[in-house]
Amino acid sequence: MSDNRLLTDLHVSYIQGLDKKKESFEYWAGEHLRLNGVYWGLTSLHLLKHESALDSNEVIEYVLACRHSNGAFGGHTGHDAHLLYTLSAVQILCTLDALDRIDRDQTAKYVASLQQPDGSFAGDEYSEIDTRFSYCALSCLSLLGKLQAPFVDISKAVTFIHSCKNFDGGYGSVPGAESHSGQIFCCVGALAIVVFIFIVPKHEKTTNDTARAPQLSQNRLDLVETDRLAWWLAERQLKNGGLNGRPEKLEDVCYSWWVLSCLSILDRIHWINREKLVQFILNAQDTDTGGIADRPGDVSDVFHTLFGIAGLSLLGYPGLEPVDPRYCMPVKVLQRLGIPDQP
């Protein structure tokens, strides 16, 4: 069903209602993703400026109940630990200003333990490798204030991500894998997050003292082929205004995040048609139950609700809290943590 404005109140009650659906099939079917779901719902509420619509203490206690003794987090109480859930847990605690409730060093050590000799990250002890996990690890360490040795070898992590770059400027899940907007977000986001200290090689040193000092680079976006990639990303917009994730695929609201966040990081968001995309996202709202679906006419879910709202925030839709394209979290949370804006 379509509407030409954002149905904020309906989306707030839709998210509040998710917690009450404990008897439903969707609740149990999605149980292994609960912690991700809490991050999607909570972040939506913060971007909608309805921060107190959920009970913060209840949310914090639930997150802590998903914690393992090694500092890692599972997707639900009693479930196996994974980087995907550990990142969600840390994001939620940061948003609720409750990072002091965990041992940051211990969680950072768990994340670091998943780095492989080639710089990639496994998602858990079963060793699946994917650039999603590189992003989760680097974002998580950055939020924990531990994006440094001995927690991580940033140089190797960057080398692995760079090895996943393709001829079209995009990135895949592993070296040689097809470019996909979701993976591109992970790689470009990670390269935008890394803070890199480098020593100017001896032969390049001058007599100038400043040039001798270790240099701090705020990111490694110099490795991205900006215009080639931004062109590929802008081509994701279809006639109906929606974005797809790769050529020949269907449009989907969540690419309003995966694609737009990269265009924003690369300062090329104006390369897509803003009005048409805003309308596409608004048309995917469920005007009866609230929430946003993957495309108009489909059933809404909390995943597409967050990425629709976050996309609208990047597009400057009125009344929304600004979102940081690197972290998919409110800008003001990152400011509170002292994480610098992207230069």
Ligand code: GRG
């Ligand atoms: C903090 C925002 C945030 C993310 C954490 C897990 C993760 C890091 C990122 C996931 C990136 C990703 C791979 C997104 C794509 C999700 C998606 C819609 C997959 C569908 O893939 P296909 O191949 O769909 O089924 P298409 O659209 O290509 O047909």
Ligand code: ZN
């Ligand atoms: Zn989707």
